[in-house]
Amino acid sequence: MKIIEGSITAPEGFKAGAVCSGVKKKGKRDIAIIYSEVKCQAAGVFTTNKVRAACVDITRKHLEDGQAQAIVVNSGNANACTGERGVKDTLEMAGLTAKLLGISPEDVLVASTGVIGVFMPMDKIRDGIKRAYEKLSREGGHEAALAILTTDLVTKEIAVEIEIDGQPVKIGAIAKGSGMIHPQMATMLAFITTDAAITAECLREVIRSSADISYNMISVDRDTSTNDMALIMANGLAGNRIIDDPASPAFKRFKEAVDFVNISLAKMIARDGEGATRLIEVKVVNAPDEKTARLIARSIVSSNLTKAAVFGKDANWGRILAAAGYSGADFDPYKVDVYLGEEKMAENGMGLVFDEDKARQELEKDPVIIKVDLKAGDFSATAWGCDLSYEYVRINAEYRT
Amino acid sequence: MKIIEGSITAPEGFKAGAVCSGVKKKGKRDIAIIYSEVKCQAAGVFTTNKVRAACVDITRKHLEDGQAQAIVVNSGNANACTGERGVKDTLEMAGLTAKLLGISPEDVLVASTGVIGVFMPMDKIRDGIKRAYEKLSREGGHEAALAILTTDLVTKEIAVEIEIDGQPVKIGAIAKGSGMIHPQMATMLAFITTDAAITAECLREVIRSSADISYNMISVDRDTSTNDMALIMANGLAGNRIIDDPASPAFKRFKEAVDFVNISLAKMIARDGEGATRLIEVKVVNAPDEKTARLIARSIVSSNLTKAAVFGKDANWGRILAAAGYSGADFDPYKVDVYLGEEKMAENGMGLVFDEDKARQELEKDPVIIKVDLKAGDFSATAWGCDLSYEYVRINAEYRT
Structure with a gap:
């Protein structure tokens, strides 16, 4: 395994775009789209908080079929504790992103992070999604990493390459989170992309067990949040033989690489904990x-x-x-x-x-x-x-x- | 029920004495004896921490027969994580106090609070116990309240009087604790005295259920400690008909008064939480x-x-x-x-x-x-x-x- 340049767009076929929509102050990037040219197998793990934002339930629902092709994410507003209007706004974010990309809304995953209990300023969001779509590129990973930050001081990004069946397989990821970090998915987002060919079932096993030894083992302040999720999307463009058996050496190698990626990001999150010096x-x-x-x-x-x-x-x-x-x-x-x-x-x-x-x-x-x-x-x-x-x-x- | 002057020595027959032994710096009081002229029914509740100071286990053992006559307590050193020597030192504290008072060591309850993992400076402790014994008086309550403090800014003291069977019954108490405060007995000590006549069994029920709605409902920092306990001693000198039925009106009245005392102290502890402004x-x-x-x-x-x-x-x-x-x-x-x-x-x-x-x-x-x-x-x-x-x-x- 080697660490490579880039992050979420390092694996083949992934693009990202991010812009300032005005939800966050001071002209900071606050909306991003992550997109795969081909449909992905996908899986995720979510906050255990009883009080959940609409995006958690909707994204979980969109993952039921084990498939997805894009993520739309905003920072600055968590769209949590916003009732029916929060649900409607989340669905609109998925719908608008899907329309621009020409894919099904059920293949769009939605994530939000930021202040709780304030309605999403949908005018800004709509405009932001359109402009983020226009900026989609193979070089957009770092901008997406910036767009998901809240009180974080630095971006959290990593990409690695392994070999499976003689094919190079890449895994890239970005994450955010610095306050409200606690085992069981605190205010934390992690998005992992890979060009590996792997079944949704295997992907679920990977993300579940990998989150357990990475994101579920960090704590900044014991406050778990309403919005957290770690999502993984695999588009198969690496051309390896599909990983479909959790007992196989290929699965093991892939899992080890994902563990490395997630533990690296988890440590970056802990190190960037609010006010942390060490x-x-x-x-x-x-x-x-x-x-x-x-x-x-x-x-x-x-x-x-x-x-x-x-x-x-x-x-x-x-x-x-x-x-x-x-x-x-x-x-x-x-x-x-x-x-x-x-x-x-x-x-x-x-x-x-x-x-x-x-x-x-x-x-x-x-x-x-x-x-x-x-x-x-x-x-x-x-x-x-x-x-x-x-x-x-x-x-x-x-x-x- | 009325609030009365005094604290731990307000009930008939109780005395207290406290001195500076030198365990705490700056000439602060750090050792106290609380004593009843006659043997008491007694009960206690203790920290749930797996890592416990010797005094917790020894005091619990001394309460097995439901009787006690004195408490010896020091601050500045928790005598926790001190192994066999910690056990020996705690037993010596009980033994020396018993010898001075002419009572059985099993009727002495021991409590310590302060730094963890440092051996008790027994020379200072021995000398302190002797001098605290010499200072025992009906007016010693406030000095005892001072002697149990660690990072606390103020003493926590209260006394109330109720009437049972036409007899005035008094309850007095002191407490400490400001950091490491969390449900399930944090670094917290509470000593409650009463001249009520009540069985040890009823006393156990009172302290258990009363701690549940007072000390177990406060939190300063979620860190529970190695040494915490709430002890109650009843010497019967009020002359009421002995309370032996948890379903009786007398039990209910007594329990309500103890609840008031414990909730008052619990709120004083929370308000004096380390660094607290409100x-x-x-x-x-x-x-x-x-x-x-x-x-x-x-x-x-x-x-x-x-x-x-x-x-x-x-x-x-x-x-x-x-x-x-x-x-x-x-x-x-x-x-x-x-x-x-x-x-x-x-x-x-x-x-x-x-x-x-x-x-x-x-x-x-x-x-x-x-x-x-x-x-x-x-x-x-x-x-x-x-x-x-x-x-x-x-x-x-x-x-x-």
């Missing part, structure tokens, strides 16, 4: 089962006290252990070792005399690596998050645009 | 069942985004609804109304045009009252928390003392 990586090793490892890793990376301690470069392993303790996982606290980078801070649940300077050096690194060894089995899990800073408070105490 | 009260009404109401109230009051919005006086009802949505409770988002104080912000899950000035005025009040009406039944629940400020980050990014 990425935190929490590894739980030697757990009796995967669930235990995941619960503990996520609990630690979500702990406000641990996050504030990292911001303050305070080697407070007690908060790490306490966060493990309230994770809901069953484990023996008298067997746990805690490491900060290379430095062992606690052994068998008890503090060690450690080198304060070295511990502080570990806390100045980016990422800060926390390892918790349960010494109780062979399973492990990794979660990512960021420190909690003054800036997080400032960003979220002000009106959003 | 108390937040979240009422969920017309829920189909109590669990649904509790889950949603706790989820909203725990949401970093909602807390930061209150700090910034941003009438962001969308974050409130989103927090309800990820609470895990089952409800119809299209039926929910959201109020900020008197102002209705959203109806049937959709935003209303509201008066921005009035909404801002509601957000400047203390407490800020958030009401969520599910319009789906007769159950309700209330949770308390505080806003999320720069100061919270500052406090928790610095080394603790």
